[in-house]
Amino acid sequence: MSEGFSLGVFTTIVRPEEKAILAAAEARGIAVQRIDDGETTFGLDRPPGLPDVVLNRSVSHTRSLYATRFYAHYGVPTVNTAEVTELAGDKILTSLRLRARGIPTPRTVVALSPEAAIRAIEEIGYPAVLKPAVGSWGRLMAKVDNLEAAEQILEHKAALTSPVHSVIYVQEYVRKPDRDLRVFVVGDEVVAAMYRRSSDWRTNAARGATTEAAEVSPELRDLSLRAATAVGGGVLAVDLMEAPSGLVVHEVNPTPEFKALSAATGADIAGRIVDYAVAVGRR
Amino acid sequence: MTNCPECEATVLHHDKIPGEVFPCTDCGTELEVLKTDPFAVQPAPKEAEDWGE
Numbered sequence: 001m002s003e004g005f006s007l008g009v010f011t012t013i014v015r016p017e018e019k020a021i022l023a024a025a026e027a028r029g030i031a032v033q034r035i036d037d038g039e040t041t042f043g044l045d046r047p048p049g050l051p052d053v054v055l056n057r058s059v060s061h062t063r064s065l066y067a068t069r070f071y072a073h074y075g076v077p078t079v080n081t082a083e084v085t086e087l088a089g090d091k092i093l094t095s096l097r098l099r100a101r102g103i104p105t106p107r108t109v110v111a112l113s114p115e116a117a118i119r120a121i122e123e124i125g126y127p128a129v130l131k132p133a134v135g136s137w138g139r140l141m142a143k144v145d146n147l148e149a150a151e152q153i154l155e156h157k158a159a160l161t162s163p164v165h166s167v168i169y170v171q172e173y174v175r176k177p178d179r180d181l182r183v184f185v186v187g188d189e190v191v192a193a194m195y196r197r198s199s200d201w202r203t204n205a206a207r208g209a210t211t212e213a214a215e216v217s218p219e220l221r222d223l224s225l226r227a228a229t230a231v232g233g234g235v236l237a238v239d240l241m242e243a244p245s246g247l248v249v250h251e252v253n254p255t256p257e258f259k260a261l262s263a264a265t266g267a268d269i270a271g272r273i274v275d276y277a278v279a280v281g282r283r
Numbered sequence: 284m285t286n287c288p289e290c291e292a293t294v295l296h297h298d299k300i301p302g303e304v305f306p307c308t309d310c311g312t313e314l315e316v317l318k319t320d321p322f323a324v325q326p327a328p329k330e331a332e333d334w335g336e
Contacts, residue, residue, distance in 0.1 A: 012334075013315060013327060014302035022300070036302065038328070061333040089335075136335030162332065237336065253336035 008051030020270035053281025080234035192267035
């Protein structure tokens with residue numbers, strides 16, 4: 001049934017998510033080309049033997065950005081597209097798009113130098129949350145309670161040589177319950193949702209948050225689909241918080257993990273991703 | 284089977300596939316499967332600044 005068709009799976013490492021994706025493709029009789037993002041090279045002309053669609057599972061934002069651009073140049077569709085990867089992989093660009101589409105999101109101020117960051121933090125007010133514009137799993141995030149703490153964090157950031165750390169993304173600290181929501185969107189459907197609960201203010205599953213299935217209310221479904229559509233749609237995990245004013249979207253992840261979500265909900269997320277990627281490849 | 288490059292504990296193949304990352308059951312070091320025949324592992328790549336979801 002899938003004769004001649006092949007699915008490219010572009011990876012940095014193979015985690016349980018990628019293993020589940022490979023198994024789901026095999027179960028469907030779909031030929032898979034595994035592409036290692038640290039091994040492959042890209043020329044300016046389309047090489048022979050490319051797959052019909054590439055599912056990007058690289059954990060590197062930089063590699064994802066360039067690879068999806070090259071595949072688009074070769075005429076090979078990717079999941080997600082280069083545009084979605086660029087937008088959703090950068091918190092600043094995501095915030096801009098969410099605001100442009102009228103999707104509730106925490107108050108955010110960006111400073112382009114550590115020197116300007118104090119003003120950004122004071123504009124937001126204490127406590128404020130500092131995040132890197134790129135990267136996730138809660139790494140290098142800081143909750144800043146006062147000016148003294150802000151100055152110390154910014155001093156550290158100024159000492160880091162990468163220009164990436166000179167850009168400071170400051171967000172209001174949302175007084176939420178000890179949990180947030182992760183909603184997994186594939187195409188125009190919500191596949192599964194869960195609460196992530198933690199005594200730490202960061203509720204990333206990668207930081208040891210506990211998880212439980214969440215009921216998808218019409219409001220949650222609508223907001224999640226709107227957020228996914230806002231960044232261009234595809235396979236996306238929308239992270240939301242229950243703010244006193246209602247649900248707010250704080251992140252949209254373009255190469256989401258789903259091991260914890262599958263375990264909490266029983267949803268066959270790997271299968272849904274493969275089916276979606278194949279459908280994109282056959283368009 | 285092979286040995287952990289950090290602690291030399293025995294690491295079993297089971298159903299692992301090339302590129303798969305898993306922790307050594309003895310020392311917890313993240314290992315990456317280099318190849319399956321013969322089975323070989325190396326320390327997994329270190330998390331880079333732009334890694335994430």
